[in-house]
Amino acid sequence: xxxxxxxxxxxxxxxxxxxxxxxxxxxxxxxxxxxxxxxxxxxxxxxxxxxxxxxxxxxxxxxxxxxxxxxxxxxxxxxxxxxxxxxxxxxxxxxxxxxxxxxxxxxxxxxxxxxxxxxxxxxxxxxxxxxxxxxxxxxxxxxxxxxxxxxxxxxxxxxxxxxxxxxxxxxxxxxxxxxxxxxxxxxxxxxxxxxxxxxxxxxxxxxxxxxxxxxxxxxxxxxxxxxxxxxxxxxxxxxxxxxxxxxxxxxxxxxxxx
Amino acid sequence: xxxxxxxxxxxxxxxxxxxxxxxxxxxxxxxxxxxxxxxxxxxxxxxxxxxxxxxxxxxxxxxxxxxxxxxxxxxxxxxxxxxxxxxxxxxxxxxxxxxxxxxxxxxxxxxxxxxxxxxxxxxxxxxxxxxxxxxxxxxxxxxxxxxxxxxxxxxxxxxxxxxxxxxxxxxxxxxxxxxxxxxxxxxxxxxxxxxxxxxxxxxxxxxxxxxxxxxxx
Numbered sequence: 001x002x003x004x005x006x007x008x009x010x011x012x013x014x015x016x017x018x019x020x021x022x023x024x025x026x027x028x029x030x031x032x033x034x035x036x037x038x039x040x041x042x043x044x045x046x047x048x049x050x051x052x053x054x055x056x057x058x059x060x061x062x063x064x065x066x067x068x069x070x071x072x073x074x075x076x077x078x079x080x081x082x083x084x085x086x087x088x089x090x091x092x093x094x095x096x097x098x099x100x101x102x103x104x105x106x107x108x109x110x111x112x113x114x115x116x117x118x119x120x121x122x123x124x125x126x127x128x129x130x131x132x133x134x135x136x137x138x139x140x141x142x143x144x145x146x147x148x149x150x151x152x153x154x155x156x157x158x159x160x161x162x163x164x165x166x167x168x169x170x171x172x173x174x175x176x177x178x179x180x181x182x183x184x185x186x187x188x189x190x191x192x193x194x195x196x197x198x199x200x201x202x203x204x205x206x207x208x209x210x211x212x213x214x215x216x217x218x219x220x221x222x223x224x225x226x227x228x229x230x231x232x233x234x235x236x237x238x239x240x241x242x243x244x245x246x247x248x249x250x251x252x253x254x255x256x257x258x
Numbered sequence: 259x260x261x262x263x264x265x266x267x268x269x270x271x272x273x274x275x276x277x278x279x280x281x282x283x284x285x286x287x288x289x290x291x292x293x294x295x296x297x298x299x300x301x302x303x304x305x306x307x308x309x310x311x312x313x314x315x316x317x318x319x320x321x322x323x324x325x326x327x328x329x330x331x332x333x334x335x336x337x338x339x340x341x342x343x344x345x346x347x348x349x350x351x352x353x354x355x356x357x358x359x360x361x362x363x364x365x366x367x368x369x370x371x372x373x374x375x376x377x378x379x380x381x382x383x384x385x386x387x388x389x390x391x392x393x394x395x396x397x398x399x400x401x402x403x404x405x406x407x408x409x410x411x412x413x414x415x416x417x418x419x420x421x422x423x424x425x426x427x428x429x430x431x432x433x434x435x436x437x438x439x440x441x442x443x444x445x446x447x448x449x450x451x452x453x454x455x456x457x458x459x460x461x462x463x464x465x466x467x468x469x470x471x472x473x474x475x
Contacts, residue, residue: 060323067326074411081410082417142422144409146322148300150422223410251319253326258410 018249020058057251068255072189075257081197081222084140089154089205095212096145096226097182098246106211107181107232114217118177118237121168128216131202134158134166139197144258145226155220157201161194169238177243178219181232187243188221188228192257197222200233225256270379270461274342279457281335286436288314288328289399293433295321302430326407333400340393353386361387378456379464388439395435402429 095101114126138156164171171194177187192198198221202209209215214231221229227247237243248254271279294308295315301307315321343349360383368384381389405415405425419425447453456462 057320060320060327063327063330064323071408074408076411079411079413082413142409144422145300147318148296148302148426247319251323253322258408 020061061251064253067253071255071257072191075191075223077191077195081141081258084142084152086140086154086205088152089140090151091205092210093153093204093213094143094149094151097231098184099182101212104212105181107215109216112216112234114233115179115235116167116237117235118239119170119173120164120236120238123167128202131158131163131200131217135162136202137196137199139199139220139222141197141220141222143220143226143229146252146256153220154205155199155201156203156206157199157217157220159196160198160200160219160221161196163200163236164193164238173238174240175238175243177237177239178230178233179235179237180230181234184230184246185243186219186228186230186245187254188219188224189255190238192221192223195221195223223258225258227252228256268464270464271457273460275339275348276457276460278335278339278342281331282339285328285332285335286440288324289332290433290437290440292321292324292328296325297430302427329403329407332396336396336400352381353389356383356386356390378453378461388442392436392439392443395432395439398428398432399436402426402432 109128116123137159140154144150175187176193201218201220217233218231219229291314295313298307299318315324364382364384402425409416
């Protein structure tokens with residue numbers, strides 16, 4: 001098995017980014033615009049400031065943060081992603097993670113429980129049977145990776161909106177965050193979570209999810225890039241505190257909306 | 259020391275054009291080299307990878323961040339340039355008309371190593387064609403870039419180019435055209451250094467326009 005192309009050759013030390021993240025997240029929009037218009041930041045954009053590369057990274061993250069806001073403004077909650085006939089579903093789907101498929105640790109569906117946290121009224125844990133009993137929705141959508149590759153997949157599961165409504169989640173909160181069995185924290189904005197093409201997927205192509213693709217439950221949303229679709233979900237939290245995510249802590253943009 | 263110039267005194271490259279030219283030059287370099295960093299993770303042409311010294315960004319995440327930062331400079335600067343060029347009539351004045359016999363003449367002359375550049379204010383037919391080509395390629399980059407960035411919000415743009423993967427090919431092809439242009443452009447500028455000076459200082463003064471501003475209706 002070849003190395004996943006999604007994994008960087010050598011993962012950079014993310015601690016520097018985490019150190020500055022609060023600062024970056026609290027920057028004012030006006031301040032960003034003003035800072036973006038100075039000659040100094042223009043010079044940084046040309047990559048001339050080689051003596052302080054961390055200053056370049058801070059500037060890039062500040063613009064990335066601004067891009068996240070622009071993307072949230074561009075997002076149309078009623079705009080549906082193109083869908084495809086079931087005959088176009090790729091079987092099996094493409095595997096991708098930050099490790100090889102041989103390192104997948106299957107989750108036992110019989111003992112698996114979905115924990116809830118944060119701004120949710122009823123935090124009773126859910127079993128797989130509980131989820132299967134909820135209304136299901138099937139979508140055949142394109143999975144697009146930030147790397148550029150894409151494939152058409154067919155997913156069936158509980159619309160995340162339905163799940164959040166049933167559990168009494170605060171739908172005005174900013175974020176829905178996920179914990180997974182493979183230590184791949186992820187989070188999306190509430191608007192994307194409530195989009196009709198965002199589901200807690202239980203099936204692929206009419207069959208229960210196979211182990212490498214997130215059994216028993218994974219997120220599939222048509223309005224985010226591939227890395228915003230955590231697999232093997234173990235916990236969901238609704239929060240107003242920025243939760244971040246696995247690749248986001250290494251520099252990738254958080255919003256990643258399509 | 260310099261004599262006061264009347265506001266109607268026109269230079270080959272007005273200050274606004276010079277500023278936009280150099281912002282664009284920097285933005286394009288950022289977009290091209292960071293684009294190569296993104297490209298490498300899922301190549302379009304088998305076996306074609308861009309080596310590390312040509313890529314901007316330590317790895318893909320930073321190339322993505324460079325690309326999505328540079329896009330604002332490239333896009334907004336380009337939009338102002340096109341608006342300015344159309345509103346002042348500069349694009350029309352510099353780049354039109356192109357007569358086929360002039361193209362043939364220029365090609366023949368170039369093949370005889372006769373690259374006439376005594377008068378910087380007159381662009382030959384091939385120059386005009388190349389400038390139009392690179393403007394079209396840049397518009398292609400902006401549109402396909404927008405489609406790749408927001409394939410759901412701009413899904414009609416994606417279908418216009420024939421689907422997500424073919425948008426990527428168009429985006430790649432646009433890059434190839436621009437890189438080809440940049441190579442020729444820089445090479446010729448170095449061969450005729452006064453063109454570089456003109457883009458810094460403004461270049462020769464222009465005669466009064468034959469027709470008043472906004473000759474285009």
